[in-house]
Structure formats: C-alpha cells, structure tokens
Amino acid sequence: MRNALIKRELDNGVRLLMEPVANVRSASVGVWIVVGGRDEPERLSGISHFMEHMYFKGTARRDVFELADAMNALGGHFNAFTCQETICLHARMVDEQLEAGLDLLAEIFRDSTLPEKELRRERGVILEEYKMIEDTPDDLVADLFHLALWGAHPIGRPIIGKPKTIRAIRRDDLLAFAEDNFSPDRIVIAASGALDPRVFAGWVERRFGAIAGKQSANAPEPPPNGAFLAKIREKDIEQAHFCLGGTGPSRCDETRYAVSILAGILGGGMSSRVFKEIRERRGLAYSIGSYQDSYRDSGSLCIQGATSPAHLQKTLDLCLREIKDLYRNGCREDELALAKHQMRVSILFALESMGARMTRLAEQDIYLGRFISVNEALGRIEAVSRRDVQEAAERWFKGAPAALSLVVPPGMPPLGRMTM
Template identity: 40%
Template sequence: MIQREVLPNGVRIVTENISYVQSVALGIWVGVGARDESDKLRGVSHVIEHMLFKGTPSRTAQQIADEIDTVGGDINAFTSKENTCYHVRVLSEHVPLALDILTDMFLNSSFDAEELGREKNVILEEIKQRDDEPDDLVHDLFAEVTWPGHVLGKSVIGTPETVSSFNSDDLRSYIKNCYTPDTIVISAAGNLNHDEIVAYVASKFGDLTGSISDWRAADTTPEFQPGQIYVEKPIEQVNLVMGVPGVSQLSDEKYALSILDNVLGGSMSSRLFQEIREKRGLAYSVGTYAQSYQEGGYFAFYSGTGAATAEQVIDLIKAECVNIRKNGVTEKELQRSKNQFRGGIVMGQESMNSRMMRMGRNELNYGRVLPIQEIMDKINAVTVSDIASLSERLFAKEEFSMATVGPAPGSVTESDEDEEETEE
C-alpha cells in the first residue's frame, strides 16, 4: 500500500510497504535540475550532486562510503533536466542508518573549497569522456539543436567554462534558492515502517523554509527548430539522432506516443529494427525514444552506421514515418505494444528501486503517485485511430531536427579506402 504525507512546510513523503522483501530503497528527490540553471550556472545541479558525497561536519567522504559498504548497501545519485535524486538501497534493518546518512549529506554538506577543486577536475574529465563517446554526445547535441535557446536544450553536465568557475558560495546559494520544501520528495519502497520514516523526516526537514516560486523562472514551452548539427570525429560510424516534436509529460498523449515508439523502434520486433538491422544489416544499433518533460518533448530516432550507409538509414527512417502516417499501425502491432508496456510495468514492480523511482518521479510530475491500474487503463484505451492522429501531427511536415557525430554521411572512411586499395 502506498502512503503519502505532506509536512506543514510542504516536504512530501511517499512510501510503499512490501512486507515480503528484506530490503528498502530510499530516495531524496529535488524537483530541480538543469532547466533551473542560468547560463552562468550551467551544470551547477550536477556539481552539487557530486559534492553531497564529499563530506559533512560529522562524516568525511570516506566515512560515507565506508558506512554504506559496511552494511552491504549501495548509494548513488543522478541529475536530470528536471530533477535530482540521492538514493540508497539497504537491508531493512539498516534503514535508520541509511536515512541518517542521506539526510546528513543532503542538509549538512560542507562544500569544502579544496574538495570542490578536486571534484571540478573529476567533472571536467567526465565532460571529456562524454565528448569522446559519440553515442552519448550526439543526444546532447540533438537537444541543443532542437531547442536552441531553451533551458531544456542545455546539457545537464555543463561546460568546462562554467564548471571551472563555480565556488562553494555558488553551490550554497543555489541550494538555498532551489532546494526548498516544495521541491523535496522523500520516497521509499520495501520492508519499512511508514510512520517511523515520516517521524524521522519531520524531525530533520520540518524546519526548512522557502519556495522555489520566489526564484524560478516561469515555464515556457520549448519551440521545436528543424536544425542540423554535424560534429566530425575520426571514428568508424556515423552516430545520428533525428527527430520531431513530441508531447509533454503532462499530456495524456504520452500513452499513444509510447505505443508509437514501441511500434517504430522500441523493441526487437519493431519496424525499424527489423527493416534496418535484420533485413538489410545496415546497423547494429537502431531505435526510437520519446523524451518528455513538463514543458514539452520530442520524439527521436537514433542509429549508428557506416558513413557510406548513413544516408540510406536516414532515408529509411523518413520513409517509415511517411508509411505509418499514411497507413497507420495494425491491430496486431497495437496489441503487442500494449502487452510489452504491461510487461515492463509489472516486471518493474519486482524491483524496490524501480518502485521508489516511480513514486518519486510521479510525485514531482503529477503531485501524486499514479496507480498502476490507471496507467494500464489509459494504455489499453489507446486505439489505432489515436495512433493515426498522433502520427499525422508528428510527421505531416516531414521536418526533422538532426545531429550526427563521426565521419560525414556519404563519405568513405580511411579504413574503407584501405580495403579498396587492397582489393585493387
């Protein structure tokens, strides 16, 4: 059973007691991320995420790691464009310790200047790693060219210039402005006691004050721009992402888009996987994904293929968009996708971490945890006609934004030239 409590200052607590397991997943969520950063603070949410592991007045960074490892738990965090999450998973008997460590990190981090200097170097290396991995870089580039000028088009990781510029006061100021009670959700799933967690959270978080509305800029819908960006790298494959406008996380159309995603490229039986990989052998990786935020979204196609075949892959993707817009999906495809969606949800419920993540995201996005049955009812209500209407809106203009990383599409790579000389 999912239980929910809201403290007088607005901090929310959602838990789900699963009595037949022996572990608990805990998360402290903050409904802020890269979309809340100014140009000068680009990447600060991600830097704060790193720094919360670097010590408090009562624990060093080493002690934080040691205390979790000693009880066989694991602790981690992530930053996205709309939220940040600090999470831990432990055996049920160690919930008090896990709560204490997470809370200490969240409320009492020291932001030592020397530690910050070292961690900024770590993040600069992380940026270099991202830039060296074309299958990561291309997705950031696609968002930037698709939504130029909008905060959702900016990278979570920041830039070398902004990351290098941060000092401890920048981090403290951002936390004061953004880590406010109305943005904080504590979620937990597993063999737990709801009342005990609420009592602990109230004792530690109950005195927090402030509101994100005092600082946050108003939401604005990102305007899709069908632009193109190409980054040349001396690698074997063209890594490409191309896409069209999608839907907001708050729109019920996201359920129809989930079906469309599955039919086009979301599984091994999908049209593009079968056509591009299985029938033609043009790519190892090919697929689709829907990226939805509260303010808007996009629907993207991705693939990695040789320079000589990149244009053919692009043409095949465009042709399938035309085909599905004109001819729609079959009842068989629709039912198969619904079954896959249901299977994913049900199997996800077998993981305490997945349950905790779902509750945290739901609370931040919708102000409540959506019941599984409600989600399934909306998925089951999607019709062939719904998919046809959505496809018409998404693909009618046949205008795509595109990002590519690697050799220029249509070019011959150095290795290809060597093979041709050998054959001659």
C-alpha cells in the same frame, strides 16, 4: 494490484511519499529536489550536476573518505543523478538498516559542507566525465540532438555543462544556487519497500522537518516548440552516429500512452519497424531504436542509430519512410498488440524493483500531483487504438521539420534539411 500509498506533507512543505511492499526485505529511499538543468543560468550551466557530485564530498561530521566508508558499511547502494528538472539522492538498503540509511541520506543532503579542496578535485572529475561523453559517440549524439531540437533554450543544454562553465563554478555559486532553489516546497522524500509508514514518517519528520527556506521562484519559461536544427560533430571514428526526430508529449499530455506505443512500434526492440527494416532486412546498422524524453511541459521523440558513412543518407531516408507510413497508413493490429504487451510486461517487471517503484512514486507526484495505479496504467495502455496511434503520429510527426544530430568521421558530405 492495489498499493497502500501514503502521502503526507510536513509543516515546512516537504512532501513524503511512502509505499510499503509486503514480502520483501529491502527498501529504496530517494531525496528528490525539483530543480535541474533547465533552471540554471547559462553562465552556470552544469551547476545542478556539480551540486549532485559535491553532496558526497564531506559533511559536518565526516570527510569524503569517512562518508564513503559509512555508506559501504551499511551494505546497501547509495547514488545520485541529475536531470533537466530534478536532482535525486537515493539509496537502497535492507530493512534492518533503513533508519541508518535514511540518517545518512539526510546528513548528505542537510549537512554537506562543500569543502573547497574537494570542490577543486571534483571539478577535475567532472571534466573527465565530460571527456568520457565526448569519447562516447552514442552519448554525445544524444546531447547534440537536444541542442538541435531546443536550440538555445536551457532544456537543450547538456546536464553536465561545458568545460568553460564547469571551470567557472565556485563554492559561493553552489551555496547561492541551493539557497535560491532548494526550498522545502521543492523537496520530495519517496520510499518503497520494507517499511512501516508510521515509524518511517517519524524518522523523516525528525530529519527533514526543520529544513527552512524561502518559497521557490517562479517556474521557468516553457521551451520553444522546437528549433529543428542540424548539429554535426566530426570525430575520428568509423561510423556515422545519428539522432533524428522532433518534439513529443509532456509528462501530462493525454497522448503520452499512444506515443509510447508509437515509439515501441517504430523503434522499441527487435520486432520494431526500423530494427526489422534497417538491420534485419538491409544490414545497414547494428544498433538502432527509438527513445522518448518527457518534461513537465514538453518532450521529444527520436530514432537513434549508427551506420557506415556511405549508408547514412539511405538509413535516414528509411527512418523517415517509416515515420511517414505510420501517420499516413497507421499501424497493424499485430504491431499494436505486441507494443501493448511489451509496455505491460515492462511495468510488471518494474514492480519487482524497489528503486523503480520509488522513482515512479516520486515522479508521478512531481509531474501529475497524484499516483496512477498499475491497474489504471495498464487500462490506459489497453485502451489505445490503432486510430489513437495514427493520430499521435500525425500530431507529432506529420509535416514537421526534423531535428538532426550527427557524430561522424571527418569529411562527410552535407545533408539536406529533412521534413518528417
């Protein structure tokens, strides 16, 4: 599975990544800024996410409504997201609209005016988004888990910020944050799909080659090894929602393939251990599974689920039992084979999405500085042994204190401190 990947660096330091894909009629383009929630001062927590919203609120050429009409007129899809380490403005369009779509993305990124009137209105939108998270227990418990795991470190804060900081952010704060952090060496343009690399590179050079700015500041301090706290929020709900876990590998850690397989065996679908034991055998939960988050220098791994309050302690004990069994006794050969197959299929399915290919292209350059081919990734997955999985479980779980987050009905009795 050979990919024709092209990487160029503009004179100003902007990186350009291109992956032409044959026999498709669409392309996905992303403008990535390598800055996010962990780069924010506490008083401006949520400013990266606020900036993402404001990119769509008007440029020097168009107001918010004209901008929306221009995006819809292309017939494609424009959106954005913010993470702890990146902001991405992205679009997918048919090949004949590629230059027009890139032009619109460039206008949004370069020429946004951050109108004061729109800022005040968008503050209300973001506060409503915050309330939506507060009203969605499975989203809220995930945010609380990061606070429980990382404590006061910026990487543990919710991307959206807090109402106090959202209300405090002003236009001058947005401009200063962009000036300090959105330098050309932190900008990556990634594109996958129906594109001619030579032509596309010329378009990018004309639209992004003149961006100026000072070199970005030093990288943020690495996060702590883990605070391993318990964070509990009471809500008027029926179930007890939980996240239970600890630290995990970074994007660059050599154990990341083994840990991905470990996560699949533990909670990666209907054949996983916690799903079979807690839902299928005991009927204690409808929704339960595991997930990972990885950053440039750290990561996390947890089990997330929901159960009746009366069953919470038993459910948590069963999760811990499965974690301990994996580092004490390892996994079975059939579990390993199935988890590998699931990862392989997931990678192959993603090849049919231009958005997924674009994201993979950008994230591998940002975090690894090189592109890992599909064949290399599949080979690394296939090479993982039962011993590798057990050693990964020992490294990341054995004897470690557990971080725990709960969103529960009022009056739940306290739980004791847990060790994995």
